[in-house]
Amino acid sequence: MPRIGDKAPDFKAKTTKGEITFSEFAKGKWVVMFSHPADFTPVCTTEMSGFATRKSEFDALNTELLGLSIDSIHAHLGWVNNVRKNTGVYFDFPIIADLDMKVSKLYGMLQPNESETAAVRAVFFIDPAKKVRLIMYYPLNVGRNMDEILRALEALQISDQYEVAMPLDWKKGDKVIVPPPKTLDELEARLKDDSVEKVDWYLAKKELGK
Known part of the structure; x- marks a missing residue:
């Protein structure tokens, strides 16, 4: 089960967009990988529709979406088609068919x-270097x-940049928080610095670009 800072475990899997090898997937991009308990279920339908309708916002952040559940590829395809027919929302991103639970177990989704x-509602934020940066569980x-x-x-x-x-x-x-001083010289410089908003010497904020 990966933790924050770990290299994201590699795997091969069938998806609604064809077979992928994760280490080769979305090179140079961030990946938001998320699991859902089952196809054709109400909460999952609202969530997947949410990812689909806001996909352009993830695209703008250089991020690929990657879904997963322990259902067959045929169930995925039927569900995608059913939701599009009933609501007009199209799940235009790969969804892993994890019937053998291999990826779910690898990522602690079970x-x-x-x-x-059924996989819990996990979300993994994975950076372009394929490092796990943030994990959410519901x-x-x-x-x-x-x-x-x-x-x-x-x-x-933005934190990285x-x-x-x-x-x-x-x-x-x-405003964002600037790193605290690490030496006495840096402390003296911080106390004299009027370009940042100082709550105290160790807590200072600034606007980006300033």
């Missing part, structure tokens, strides 16, 4: 005290929050 035959009966998934993805990317951290409830456009 949690026996919740269910031994039980079978609680749907995820798409705004939070996108917020977390943006936070990770600017070498900053994000405070509570941060959203794009808010």
Whole structure:
């Protein structure tokens, strides 16, 4: 079961877009990989529709979506077609058919005290170097929050780009936290620095680009 900072385990799998080898998938891009308990179920349909309708926002963040459940490829195709026919929403991203539970077990998506035959609602944020950067887990009966998934993805990317951290409830456009001083010289420089908003010497914020 991978943890934050681990290399994302490699695997081969059949998907609704053809067979993939994960280490070769979406090269140079971020990947948001998410599991759902089962096809043709109500909460999962709302969640997958949420990913589908906001796919352009993930595209804009250089991110590929990758779904998974322990269902056959035929069940996936039937579900995708059923939802498109009934709602007009098309799941235009690969969904892994994990019938042998190989990927679910590899990524800790099967949690026996919740269910031994259905993957929990896991979300893995994986960077272009195929490192796991953030993990979310939800039980079978609680749907995820798409705004939070996108917020977390943006936070990770901006943190990497600017070498900053994000405070509570941060959203794009808010001030970010600059790294605290690590030496006495850096401490003196921070105390004299008027370009940042200082709550105290160890907690200072700034607007990006300043």
